[in-house]
Amino acid sequence: MSSLSTQVLVIGGGATGLGIAWDAALRGLKVVLIEQSDIGQGTSGRHHGLLHSGGRYALSDPVSARDCASENRILREIAAHTIEDTGGLFVATPADPVDYPDRWLSACSHLNIPTEEISLSAMLEREPLLNPRISRSFLVQDASIDSFDLAHVLVSGIEEHGGVVLLRHQLESLIIDQDRLVEAKIRNRLNGKSLSLSANLFINAAGPWAKTITTMAGVELPLALGKGTLVAMSRRLVNTVVNRCKPPSDGDIIVPVGTVAILGTTDIPVKEPTSLDVEPWEVDLLLAEGDLLLPGLRDSRPLRTWAGIRPLYRPAENGNTQTRALLRSHVILDHEESDGLQCFISVIGGKLTTFRLMAEETVDLICDKLEIDQKCSTASTPLPNESGHFYSLTSRLEKLERQPLHASTDQIVCECELVTRGDIEFALDKSVTGTELDDLRRDLRMGMGPCQAGFCAYRTYAISSEHSSSPPSLNGLHNFLYERWKGIRPVAWGSTLQQMEFSRRIYLDLLAAGPESEIRS
Amino acid sequence: MTHIIIIGGGLTGLYASIIAVDRAAKVTTVFQGRGGLSLSHGCIDVLDRSAPSRSLARLSDHHPYKLSGIANLKDALSKFRELMLHAGYPFTGKLSKSISILTALGSIKRTSFAPSGIARGDLNSCEPIVLGHFSGFRDFYPKMIQKRALKSGVKIAKVIDLPLLEPPVLRAAYSTDYALRFEDSGWREEIIRMWRPLLPGVKRLGLPAVLGIQNHCEILEELEDSLGVDIFEIPSLPPSVPGLRIERILLRQAQTLGVNIIEGVGVIGRIDGRSRGKRVAGVVLHSTGRTIQLDADAVLLATGGFLNGGLVAQQDHRIRESVFDLPVLHPTNRSDWVGLSLFHRQEYASTGVFVNSRMQPLGLDEKPMFKNLYAAGGLLAGSDRSIEGSRQGIDLATAYCAVNEALR
Numbered sequence: 001m002s003s004l005s006t007q008v009l010v011i012g013g014g015a016t017g018l019g020i021a022w023d024a025a026l027r028g029l030k031v032v033l034i035e036q037s038d039i040g041q042g043t044s045g046r047h048h049g050l051l052h053s054g055g056r057y058a059l060s061d062p063v064s065a066r067d068c069a070s071e072n073r074i075l076r077e078i079a080a081h082t083i084e085d086t087g088g089l090f091v092a093t094p095a096d097p098v099d100y101p102d103r104w105l106s107a108c109s110h111l112n113i114p115t116e117e118i119s120l121s122a123m124l125e126r127e128p129l130l131n132p133r134i135s136r137s138f139l140v141q142d143a144s145i146d147s148f149d150l151a152h153v154l155v156s157g158i159e160e161h162g163g164v165v166l167l168r169h170q171l172e173s174l175i176i177d178q179d180r181l182v183e184a185k186i187r188n189r190l191n192g193k194s195l196s197l198s199a200n201l202f203i204n205a206a207g208p209w210a211k212t213i214t215t216m217a218g219v220e221l222p223l224a225l226g227k228g229t230l231v232a233m234s235r236r237l238v239n240t241v242v243n244r245c246k247p248p249s250d251g252d253i254i255v256p257v258g259t260v261a262i263l264g265t266t267d268i269p270v271k272e273p274t275s276l277d278v279e280p281w282e283v284d285l286l287l288a289e290g291d292l293l294l295p296g297l298r299d300s301r302p303l304r305t306w307a308g309i310r311p312l313y314r315p316a317e318n319g320n321t322q323t324r325a326l327l328r329s330h331v332i333l334d335h336e337e338s339d340g341l342q343c344f345i346s347v348i349g350g351k352l353t354t355f356r357l358m359a360e361e362t363v364d365l366i367c368d369k370l371e372i373d374q375k376c377s378t379a380s381t382p383l384p385n386e387s388g389h390f391y392s393l394t395s396r397l398e399k400l401e402r403q404p405l406h407a408s409t410d411q412i413v414c415e416c417e418l419v420t421r422g423d424i425e426f427a428l429d430k431s432v433t434g435t436e437l438d439d440l441r442r443d444l445r446m447g448m449g450p451c452q453a454g455f456c457a458y459r460t461y462a463i464s465s466e467h468s469s470s471p472p473s474l475n476g477l478h479n480f481l482y483e484r485w486k487g488i489r490p491v492a493w494g495s496t497l498q499q500m501e502f503s504r505r506i507y508l509d510l511l512a513a514g515p516e517s518e519i520r521s
Numbered sequence: 522m523t524h525i526i527i528i529g530g531g532l533t534g535l536y537a538s539i540i541a542v543d544r545a546a547k548v549t550t551v552f553q554g555r556g557g558l559s560l561s562h563g564c565i566d567v568l569d570r571s572a573p574s575r576s577l578a579r580l581s582d583h584h585p586y587k588l589s590g591i592a593n594l595k596d597a598l599s600k601f602r603e604l605m606l607h608a609g610y611p612f613t614g615k616l617s618k619s620i621s622i623l624t625a626l627g628s629i630k631r632t633s634f635a636p637s638g639i640a641r642g643d644l645n646s647c648e649p650i651v652l653g654h655f656s657g658f659r660d661f662y663p664k665m666i667q668k669r670a671l672k673s674g675v676k677i678a679k680v681i682d683l684p685l686l687e688p689p690v691l692r693a694a695y696s697t698d699y700a701l702r703f704e705d706s707g708w709r710e711e712i713i714r715m716w717r718p719l720l721p722g723v724k725r726l727g728l729p730a731v732l733g734i735q736n737h738c739e740i741l742e743e744l745e746d747s748l749g750v751d752i753f754e755i756p757s758l759p760p761s762v763p764g765l766r767i768e769r770i771l772l773r774q775a776q777t778l779g780v781n782i783i784e785g786v787g788v789i790g791r792i793d794g795r796s797r798g799k800r801v802a803g804v805v806l807h808s809t810g811r812t813i814q815l816d817a818d819a820v821l822l823a824t825g826g827f828l829n830g831g832l833v834a835q836q837d838h839r840i841r842e843s844v845f846d847l848p849v850l851h852p853t854n855r856s857d858w859v860g861l862s863l864f865h866r867q868e869y870a871s872t873g874v875f876v877n878s879r880m881q882p883l884g885l886d887e888k889p890m891f892k893n894l895y896a897a898g899g900l901l902a903g904s905d906r907s908i909e910g911s912r913q914g915i916d917l918a919t920a921y922c923a924v925n926e927a928l929r
Binding site: 420455462478494498507 | 557560561562566624625626628629630657659660662664665668669672691692693694756758759761826827828830833834835836854855856858859861862863864867869870906907908910912
């Protein structure tokens with residue numbers, strides 16, 4: 001077993017953990033981050049990609065709302081290349097409470113959240129598909145943020161400042177020595193090797209898995225899990241984030257992301273971080289609610305669905321079983337104060353929009369404990385910018401059209417998302433061994449378009465097999481197709497079912513890619 | 522002269538049209554889009570067993586093969602092979618022993634009948650295999666096939682880079698773009714010159730199935746003769762060149778024999794006759810801006826399954842037959858339609874229209890809905906064809922049976 005020591009060990013590679021590691025690395029701390037699978041695999045990569053203006057929580061959760069509004073301004077400065085400035089609208093449909101918009105407006109102005117009421121004709125000019133029976137409409141500073149890009153630049157930032165990010169490393173156990181957390185036993189999931197890591201401070205940023213971590217340390221965590229289901233429509237439909245102007249509820253938002261529009265979301269209390277199954281009624285509900293914003297939406301094609309788990313703080317005195325009613329603000333728990341266990345801090349709750357603020361507060365506490373006098377500088381330090389600009393809907397097309405076609409590397413592997421062979425080979429070259437098709441998907445959006453990997457799963461599997469020296473197993477292809485299938489099952493009707501049938505023709509009839517085909521002869 | 526209207530332009534509809542016109546019927550074939558042949562592998566899957574003939578008898582009573590009868594399957598297959606042979610595109614195979622072919626993934630696929638160019642790759646033959654690599658073709662990866670095949674115990678001697686003169690320079694070049702190059706005899710002369718020195722000692726050469734569409738057999742023969750090797754094709758991703766060859770032959774043959782083909786037109790309903798709704802008097806077609814009424818003595822539905830639009834699954838938990846709204850039995854909750862993985866048996870895949878042994882769609886009372894309405898191919902219930910490996914066999918057997926019954 002190899003061993004390592006560091007000042008700060010961060011558990012969890014979502015926005016929260018990465019933000020903390022980035023902040024700590026910037027302040028010159030020695031930091032190691034471990035993630036059980038890939039970055040942004042949990043809640044951070046399973047939401048609608050909204051950069052909140054704060055408007056959504058202006059009445060229900062003013063603390064979150066104010067944090068969102070200020071962080072929104074900061075992120076636009078430091079991570080501009082991960083944000084598409086779509087702007088946002090809050091609109092009152094005939095189904096929404098008539099008195100809400102005025103109460104909401106005054107709350108926004110009280111919290112310094114910029115709003116601007118626009119005429120219905122101006123609204124329809126901007127978004128022609130919106131319901132013409134909408135009575136009032138307000139512009140806010142919502143935007144769409146690419147959480148995978150954000151996670152990537154955070155990793156680059158951490159590594160540039162000497163931090164270490166260990167992917168596919170799972171925490172096995174925590175060692176306590178006299179009320180003090182001293183060591184973590186970690187397993188590398190790729191090669192099965194064990195690693196022992198001692199640290200001065202352990203930060204639990206495992207999101208919905210946070211309770212698994214505290215259980216290892218023998219302490220309680222008041223964590224409630226709320227499942228949120230999202231539906232991606234096959235087309236972008238709107239260019240502006242559209243919110244219902246009413247109290248937060250199921251199906252109150254449409255976010256344009258890349259080539260699709262995402263409908264969000266439900267909020268269902270669940271027990272396990274793995275409770276990610278999507279029920280047909282959730283899809284029906286989101287489509288029906290979305291239809292109030294965009295009439296006819298109900299009959300357009302859903303592309304796929306997924307669910308994310310909100311990790312929410314529920315102190316013992318709060319008996320509310322509905323996760324929707326719990327506050328969205330974040331909590332930093334020093335287990336020394338709550339449980340008498342030293343060197344252990346859990347960070348729970350919060351939103352992607354406020355990840356930087358959570359990190360700042362957490363690292364302030366870390367510095368306090370380590371008696372280091374270093375001020376936070378993340379609010380004024382731009383994140384690394386590898387690609388140079390935001391990936392927009394048309395940027396890949398533009399790039400392809402500008403470049404002359406040279407070689408086979410310029411050939412398109414994924415037609416839906418315009419991913420070339422060169423893109424895939426580049427990603428394979430720079431990645432560590434054990435890259436899975438799903439990792440390439442998160443990097444390149446490969447397989448995320450309307451055909452849901454019918455063609456590109458095969459091509460990408462073939463390219464990565466030719467790339468690797470070991471004889472390729474079909475598992476990678478199976479896992480990838482399984483994940484894609486899982487997301488379209490809840491919307492398996494109409495042209496989506498047609499597409500699924502087409503994929504079966506390719507992978508069963510044509511390629512005999514089934515699990516048993518390897519033993520046949 | 523019996524007038525039969527056939528709805529559908531896939532393997533089932535086109536094949537049925539030829540069978541019907543062969544029996545001296547007046548045939549009108551109507552279709553809206555393209556059938557499934559261009560998305561297939563171009564082989565005839567009858568049953569994914571090493572000896573299909575032994576397993577056919579053990580199928581359930583509601584299976585399309587059981588309904589149409591094994592005799593009809595056999596007749597349909599020999600008639601199909603006769604047709605293809607006549608058009609210069611012979612098929613090889615027998616029901617008592619399947620052909621094992623390499624897929625473009627390097628897996629092994631069993632099929633019953635394959636065009637001889639594909640069947641020459643049969644793994645039951647011991648002749649060593651060499652694969653050809655067309656640099657830049659994004660739908661064929663022989664090095665991957667070589668590695669994967671080895672895991673199934675199939676040794677591929679080597680992979681040779683075969684240069685192409687002026688290969689299709691496109692960001693998205695398909696198999697059909699390559700197939701068009703092969704149609705050019707001057708171009709072929711050039712590549713034969715380039716390939717000849719690269720192939721000493723090679724006996725059996727596997728290439729992606731792109732060796733021409735229209736003149737495939739001459740092209741294959743020319744390449745084999747001038748290069749001195751046996752060549753076999755491996756079907757690649759759609760559009761399927763072998764499928765397009767079959768589609769082209771069937772369409773041409775139907776036209777030559779005098780089938781009246783109406784393309785690009787949707788059928789929107791049936792005309793009920795005067796016999797208390799027990800007969801279909803004809804169909805109503807919808808074309809640009811108007812509807813047309815066509816009278817018929819018999820109607821054959823060959824509109825396909827979910828992929829081709831014969832069956833439509835709806836958000837409201839219903840599955841509909843798209844033209845006549847015939848009854849379809851299916852699980853009442855849509856979450857039960859689809860299994861956990863693409864590779865599992867799917868409930869939706871075996872739902873469809875129920876027919877009797879005369880291929881007449883049945884009502885909920887299990888009696889024929891109409892005396893002169895027939896259904897065949899992908900829209901029939903009773904089989905998950907992808908799991909069974911029975912798609913084209915069912916298409917041919919039920920089409921053959923339905924035409925026989927309609928013209929009896």
